Amino acid sequence: xxxxxxxxxxxxxxxxxxxxxLSHGGLRSHVISALVTDDTIQLLYYDRSIIIVSRPVNFLxxxxxxxxxxxxxxxxxxxxxxxxxxxxxxxxxxNPRQTTDIFHGLELRLSNGTRLLLGSTIFHQHxxxxxxxxxxxxxxxxxGKYSGTDDDAxxxxxxxxxxxxxxxxxxxxxxxxxARNAADHDEHRWVLKHLPKVLHAEDRHxxxxxxxxxxxxxxxxxxxxxxxxxxxxxxxxxEQTAAVDLAQSFREIFKCMYSPSVPLxxxx
Amino acid sequence: MxxxxxxxxxxxxxxxxxxxxxxxxxxxxxxxxGTKPFMAIDLLRPDLLVHMYRHDLESMFYVVVWITSRFxxxxxxxxxxxxxxxxxGDATLVDKKHSFVLSVPPRRTAQFxxxxxxxxxxxxxxxxxxxxxxxxISEVGLAESPHLHPxxxxxxxxxxxxxxxxxxxNTKLQ
Numbered sequence: 354x355x356x357x358x359x360x361x362x363x364x365x366x367x368x369x370x371x372x373x374x375l376s377h378g379g380l381r382s383h384v385i386s387a388l389v390t391d392d393t394i395q396l397l398y399y400d401r402s403i404i405i406v407s408r409p410v411n412f413l414x415x416x417x418x419x420x421x422x423x424x425x426x427x428x429x430x431x432x433x434x435x436x437x438x439x440x441x442x443x444x445x446x447x448n449p450r451q452t453t454d455i456f457h458g459l460e461l462r463l464s465n466g467t468r469l470l471l472g473s474t475i476f477h478q479h480x481x482x483x484x485x486x487x488x489x490x491x492x493x494x495x496x497g498k499y500s501g502t503d504d505d506a507x508x509x510x511x512x513x514x515x516x517x518x519x520x521x522x523x524x525x526x527x528x529x530x531x532a533r534n535a536a537d538h539d540e541h542r543w544v545l546k547h548l549p550k551v552l553h554a555e556d557r558h559x560x561x562x563x564x565x566x567x568x569x570x571x572x573x574x575x576x577x578x579x580x581x582x583x584x585x586x587x588x589x590x591x592e593q594t595a596a597v598d599l600a601q602s603f604r605e606i607f608k609c610m611y612s613p614s615v616p617l618x619x620x621x
Numbered sequence: 622m623x624x625x626x627x628x629x630x631x632x633x634x635x636x637x638x639x640x641x642x643x644x645x646x647x648x649x650x651x652x653x654x655g656t657k658p659f660m661a662i663d664l665l666r667p668d669l670l671v672h673m674y675r676h677d678l679e680s681m682f683y684v685v686v687w688i689t690s691r692f693x694x695x696x697x698x699x700x701x702x703x704x705x706x707x708x709x710g711d712a713t714l715v716d717k718k719h720s721f722v723l724s725v726p727p728r729r730t731a732q733f734x735x736x737x738x739x740x741x742x743x744x745x746x747x748x749x750x751x752x753x754x755x756x757x758i759s760e761v762g763l764a765e766s767p768h769l770h771p772x773x774x775x776x777x778x779x780x781x782x783x784x785x786x787x788x789x790x791n792t793k794l795q
């Protein structure tokens with residue numbers, strides 16, 4: 354195997370580790386790793402928009418730069434390492450073999466002061482580039498100061514959706530809110546029963562990259578935010594086991610999709 | 622999804638995080654994302670195309686086929702059909718879905734056998750639409766036919782429309 358092919362394979366191997374860390378290694382904004390080839394080391398940075406590879410540093414010829422690099426990495430805080438600190442404690446892979454329910458028993462503190470205890474994972478997208486959506490069951494353990502009036506819903510089983518959409522992307526909550534507001538008139542009010550009820554939504558701006566670097570990458574880089582949305586738990590449509598009932602649910606969803614109050618969607 | 626309130630059950634339109642306003646005429650992200658098994662064929666292609674209503678009709682069709690051929694008593698059956706839709710990359714999925722549109726649909730599970738009355742006509746509607754488009758694109762390439770009417774991409778030449786889809790969904794099932 355020639356040198357270039359071997360280097361590609363090493364990069365592929367590193368990317369596969371980053372993929373697992375971003376998908377199953379906790380609530381991660383990014384991953385930093387390193388590739389050592391003979392007497393050089395390269396730092397690798399993966400987030401949900403880009404992969405950046407540093408120039409190699411020869412640690413035999415340039416030990417002072419190498420030590421400075423190690424020192425800088427050793428002093429990174431957990432968020433700088435890539436753990437979004439809204440979830441506590443950050444899962445530090447006590448059991449690296451556990452790839453499901455990685456948030457079970459952890460706490461999520463929302464900006465309104467509400468504390469949620471996270472439960473099992475319903476869905477976790479596997480990927481480096483993309484929103485990395487994660488859907489987790491939760492229940493409220495402490496009421497926030499500004500959590501609104503919908504107490505019954507907050508006391509029931511909750512769903513938390515954590516995702517990393519592009520910063521410019523309109524939030525799911527605004528779309529649902531717009532649809533709900535548009536539907537809140539006599540002849541469209543039936544639509545409300547067929548739209549999800551969002552209890553809380555917030556964006557966290559988490560980015561390790563400097564603005565100068567982001568500016569330099571220009572169009573190549575899509576800035577992302579951590580989007581947190583809390584909603585009531587719904588049941589899967591597959592719980593309908595009779596054709597007549599399933600057909601009725603499909604008709605209702607179809608009618609809702611094409612109600613003037615609901616925007617175009619991906620039907621998924 | 623379903624919302625259960627007392628003994629009432631409501632179908633709920635969920636996952637609106639990929640929704641766009643109907644008047645948006647350009648792609649909303651550098652990367653196109655969606656739930657792969659249910660994405661419309663056109664949207665799986667790398668060239669970014671504007672999202673149209675008929676793409677949602679196509680997605681809903683895939684959801685109907687998926688659920689009615691893979692679930693029984695609320696559980697996924699063993700060795701379910703269409704598994705390759707979930708496992709394949711975009712390029713292969715475009716081919717798989719094209720051949721799906723041309724093939725006999727997978728067998729519905731026992732509880733959902735009657736859904737054939739939806740699946741078969743919707744599939745025909747899609748097939749007719751895609752064929753009309755292929756025919757149009759082929760004819761445009763011929764020098765002797767420069768005066769063809771523009772093709773209506775929004776409805777695949779009038780074959781895939783809200784009204785036709787709704788009429789099929791109004792077919793009563795047992």
